[in-house]
Amino acid sequence: MKTIANQLLEIEAVKLAPEHPFTWASGIKSPIYCDNRLTISYPSLRRAITQALVDLIQTNWPAVEVIAGTATAGIPQAAWVAEQMNLPLVYVRSQPKDHGTGRQVEGVLPNQAKVVLIDDLISTGGSVLKAAQGVQNDGGEVIGVAGVFSYQLAAATTNFAAAGLEWATVTNYTELIEQAQATGLVTTEQLATLHQWRADPMHWQA
Numbered sequence: 001m002k003t004i005a006n007q008l009l010e011i012e013a014v015k016l017a018p019e020h021p022f023t024w025a026s027g028i029k030s031p032i033y034c035d036n037r038l039t040i041s042y043p044s045l046r047r048a049i050t051q052a053l054v055d056l057i058q059t060n061w062p063a064v065e066v067i068a069g070t071a072t073a074g075i076p077q078a079a080w081v082a083e084q085m086n087l088p089l090v091y092v093r094s095q096p097k098d099h100g101t102g103r104q105v106e107g108v109l110p111n112q113a114k115v116v117l118i119d120d121l122i123s124t125g126g127s128v129l130k131a132a133q134g135v136q137n138d139g140g141e142v143i144g145v146a147g148v149f150s151y152q153l154a155a156a157t158t159n160f161a162a163a164g165l166e167w168a169t170v171t172n173y174t175e176l177i178e179q180a181q182a183t184g185l186v187t188t189e190q191l192a193t194l195h196q197w198r199a200d201p202m203h204w205q206a
């Protein structure tokens with residue numbers, strides 16, 4: 001069976017552009033971008049990711065009562081996971097809506113419900129931790145965060161620890177680079193750039 005990391009490479013979700021760095025949600029400039037949003041257009045891959053997330057959740061947080069998706073990229077994946085686990089779904093906006101109901105969490109979130117939050121990708125963890133705060137403000141108890149991919153940045157480890165939240169992902173940067181090397185999808189020059197970036201992602205410059 002092909003790994004999820006391998007399939008992300010196959011659908012060209014992973015982009016390298018050292019000369020024109022990507023700006024991430026956190027403001028980090030990076031030579032690499034993983035666009036997991038593309039996976040929603042591939043039924044067999046999205047099913048494989050859904051199954052992997054379900055396995056992760058059942059192993060780590062079997063007491064889960066509600067699945068939450070982080071807006072926007074976490075929402076479709078969270079919906080498929082909730083469907084497969086036959087659990088209620090909510091989604092969490094990056095900030096409360098400034099009109100209408102003014103809600104940040106959409107859907108029905110019973111008080112003290114045990115929630116697992118899903119995001120498509122974790123860099124610093126800032127986005128999903130903000131969503132976790134939204135769930136907690138709304139009376140939910142976040143028991144874990146499940147992501148599709150993590151860059152395994154030290155900042156994420158620090159931020160999740162500070163928030164007191166457990167997290168796990170289906171795949172990560174180490175696996176991705178291993179697969180990219182094994183399949184000859186990165187050149188020696190690109191690998192050198194990636195190693196340089198990875199050594200100090202906060203201060204890397206093209």
Ligand SMILES: O=P(O)(O)OC[C@H]1O[C@H](OP(=O)(O)OP(=O)(O)O)[C@H](O)[C@@H]1O
Binds near residue numbers: 026073119125126
């Ligand atoms: O761990 P972080 O440092 O917060 O970065 C990762 C976040 O960035 C991306 O979202 P983006 O802000 O691009 O929004 P989107 O989901 O609406 O595409 C991604 O979907 C994660 O939510």
Ligand SMILES: O=C(O)c1cc(=O)[nH]c(=O)[nH]1
Binds near residue numbers: 036
């Ligand atoms: O940190 C981010 O904003 C980010 C990085 C990445 O590789 N892919 C993505 O969708 N967002």
